[in-house]
Amino acid sequence: MILTVTPNTALDITYRVRSLRPHTAHRVTEVTERPGGKGLNVARVLAALGHEVTVTGFAGGVTGRALRDQLADTPGVVDALIPVEGTTRRTIAVVDTTTGDSTQLNEPGPQITPAEWAAFQEAYEVLLRSASAVALCGSLPPGVPVGAYAGLIRAARAAAVPVLLDTSGEPLRRGVAARPDIVKPNADELAELTGSHEPLQATRDARRRGAHAVVASLGAQGLFAHTPDGLWRATPPRRVHGNPTGAGDSAVAGLLSGLVERLPWPERLARAVALSAATVLAPVAGEFDRSAYETLLDQIAVTVDATAA
Amino acid sequence: MILTVTPNTALDITYRVRSLRPHTAHRVTEVTERPGGKGLNVARVLAALGHEVTVTGFAGGVTGRALRDQLADTPGVVDALIPVEGTTRRTIAVVDTTTGDSTQLNEPGPQITPAEWAAFQEAYEVLLRSASAVALCGSLPPGVPVGAYAGLIRAARAAAVPVLLDTSGEPLRRGVAARPDIVKPNADELAELTGSHEPLQATRDARRRGAHAVVASLGAQGLFAHTPDGLWRATPPRRVHGNPTGAGDSAVAGLLSGLVERLPWPERLARAVALSAATVLAPVAGEFDRSAYETLLDQIAVTVDATAA
Structure with a gap:
């Protein structure tokens, strides 16, 4: 199975309002809730692609209970979340029905105790034994050491499990130094790490810091991949319009599924970009439009990057 | 005891963010939750003033459970809420830490079934027998008939219980026609009912429609009361700055406590305005600052309204 780790799981709530105007009152016309946090989104897409997936991380309180109840209804995803005393955070996306624009409010997440963090690490080591790949996803809740991902990467490498x-x-920054197989920053995250907004220079720097492969997501321009096998750009055939929530998580699912299926890099990247665009196009945030995905898959341009000359 | 009715109870959530900017992402730095809905706020203030209070209305789902758990920790308030299948709504107040301004997002509330509404009416009739006064507060959730308050007012009058x-x-509009003892609209609500923004004309019209006494809340200008005993204006000594959330509910608590203590109108109004201003001044939304209340109580100017001549 593929393992996804989401230390800071969330109950993702979407509110529809006519138009958000600061310092006024709004009637919410529609409320939807679903299990969230990057690794849970990645898992849902992997399961939809036919992979067996196990999710771990933390869940607690009434929001944690609601999240796990809904996860139990998600076919193909096994719940191996660690129960905690604190309460799982909510995230709220306020979507303007007039324009489709969304405003995000993210709670910080529960305080994780040292005992809970230790229990997680123990469970993680056991889960690694049956994992074909692992993805470490998203922010860390309060109480989890800032070097947590670096430790989890070293454990995966010791168990010979590829890690994203x-x-x-x-x-x-700390995780990259522990030599993960793939990092997938967006342009801002990559610039914060390396100080450069220029994809070639920034990805080269991130590799020098320890990442084996760097796949930078450049929003509507697709992906830029700097790997031991070469450099590629993968671009969608046209600019797609819709809700970008979860597009990055779908790209991670594309990369991971391609990795465990031993696809060559260009095919992994085409899949990641097609899934990402099909997520933007889907009416429900974070889902992907399967027929759009299948159509797009043949239309992604993957080119060897000329700037590498 | 005093009975407060809140058909559309809520779990009131307050988020602190640096500054709300539409169509961007925000880290919430502080999350607080408390039982809400106007009648629950009124009850909390009445209990703090030393009155026995019972709250009724509807509660259901995980938010209803969280609300009732917190209500159980509120001294002096008895929970007589009716359990429902639907889920109690959340309201979210997003407060900018830079300015203190707040943006409100209100969920619509659960669907109430005819059987749940019938169960409520039966419980209400029983509760009325031991009530010295009743307050009917706030919006109606989906499924409750729009004439609900009119029926509840007639039941209170039949039981000889004063009703606000x-x-x-x-x-x-429908409730006023059922002849309640007091209505407490704000300026906008009163204008919507009567078509007039002029306090004397609008309150006179509301009385003609059936209300025995009309107490209009005019924000920072205090209260304007049109009663069978006379007309008064009650004004705070100065403009107070802070969070106005719950100020209207504190005014209702002041009016109701004054009614059951058989205070003359000027004293009821002074109490209502002092509680309202002390609520604006309190650091926590919806609480009141007791020492500010006690100081303000002697400083409220209550004048017989000259325009009535």
Whole structure:
């Protein structure tokens, strides 16, 4: 199975309002809730692609209970979340029905105790034994050491399980130094890590810091991949319009599934970009439009990057 | 005891963010939750003033459970909420830490079934027998008939229990026609009911429609009361700055406590305005600052309104 780790799981709530105007009152016309946090989104897409997936991380309180109840209804995803005393955070996306624009409010997440963190590490080592790949996803809740991902990467490497890291800031900086197989920063995260907004220079720097392969997501321009096998750009055939929530997580699912299926890099990247665009196009945030995905898959341009000459 | 009715109870959540900017992402730095809905706020203030209070209305789902758990920790308030299948709504107040301004997001509330509404009415009739006064507060959740408050007012009058109505729109229009003892609209609600923004004319019209006494809340200008005993204006000594959330509910608590203590109107109004201003001044939304309340109580100017001549 593929393992995804989400230390800071969330109950993702979407509110629809006519138009968000600061310092006024709004009637919410529609409320939807679903299990969230990057690794849970990645898992849902992997399961939809036919992979067996196990999710771990932390869940607690009434929001944690609601999250796990809904996860139990998600076919193909096995719940190996560690129960905690604190309460799982909510995230709220306020979507303007007039324009489709969304405003995000993210709670910080529960305080994790040293005992809970130790229990997680123990469970993680056991889960690694049956994992074909692992993705470490998103922010760290309070109480989890900032070097957490670096430790989890070393454990995966010791168990010979390929590991992908998708986080930002100091957890990314420390994680990269532990030599993950793939990191998937977006342009801002990569610039924060390396000081450069220029994809070639920035990905080269991230590799020098320890990452074996760097796949930078450049929003509507697709992906830029700097790997031991070469450099590629993968671009969608046209600019797609819709809700970008979860597009990055779908790209991670594409990369991971391609990795365990031993696809060559260009095919992994085409899949990641097609899934990402099909997620933007889906009416429900974070889902992907399967028929759009299948159509797009043949239309992704993957080119060897000329700037590498 | 005093009975407060809140058909559309809520779990009130407050988020602190640096500054709310539409169509961007925000880290919430602080999350607080408390039982909400106007009648629950009124009850908390009445209990703090030393009155025995019972709250009724509806509660259900995980948010209803969280609300009732927290209510159990509120001294002096008895929970007589009716359990429902649907899920109690959340309201979210997003407070900018830079300015103190707040943006409100209100979920619509659960669907109430005809059987749940019937169960409520039966429980209400029983509770009325031991009530010295009743307040009917706030919006109606989906499924509750728009004439609900009118029926509850008639039941209170049949039981010889004084009844105060604090709502808006069509439920207010129908409720007023059922001859409540007091209605407490704000300026906008009163204008919607009567078509007039002029306090004397609008309150006279509301009395003609059936209300025995009309106490209009005019924000920072205090209260304007049109009663069978006379007309008064009650004004705070100065403009107070802070969070106005719950100020209207504190005014209702002041009016109700004054009613059951058989205070003359000027004293009831002074108490209502002092509680309201002390609520704006309190650091926590919806609480009141007791020492500010005690100081302000002697400083409220209550004048017989000259325009009535």
